[in-house]
Amino acid sequence: MINLLCSIVEISEDELLRQEFAHLPKIIAAFAEILWADDETLATEETINRVIKQLRVFKSRLPSNIWSSILSTLEPSRQNVLQLSLSS
Structure with a gap:
């Protein structure tokens, strides 16, 4: 199921970034x-x-204020795991 989600996101990446996020x-x-x-x-x-690869793509392609805004909606434990995963 998660592989399917990854495939859909990878295929739709440009569209996801164009549709006002x-x-x-x-x-x-x-x-x-x-x-x-x-x-x-x-x-x-x-x-x-x-x-992790897809998250790095989003982080690099999104305006920093949008990325920060999205992260701020997550629970602190989820924010931390994203930051740790992206920093390694």
């Missing part, structure tokens, strides 16, 4: 949950790497 908060929140869960039955290492 309407769906990105939900996608980033879902990715944060996946990383926070750290459950190998939920996602393989390969899938986790895809999630």
Whole structure:
């Protein structure tokens, strides 16, 4: 299921970024949950790497104020896991 989400996001990346970021908060929140869960039955290492890669793309392509705004909607534990995942 998470692989499917990754594939949809990868295919739709440009469209997601053009549509005034309407769906990105939900996608980033879902990715944060996946990383926070750290459950190998939920996602393989390969899938986790895809999630992190996509988050890095979003972070690099979004205006910093939009990225910060999206992060501010997440629980602190999810914010922390995103920041840790993106810094490694």
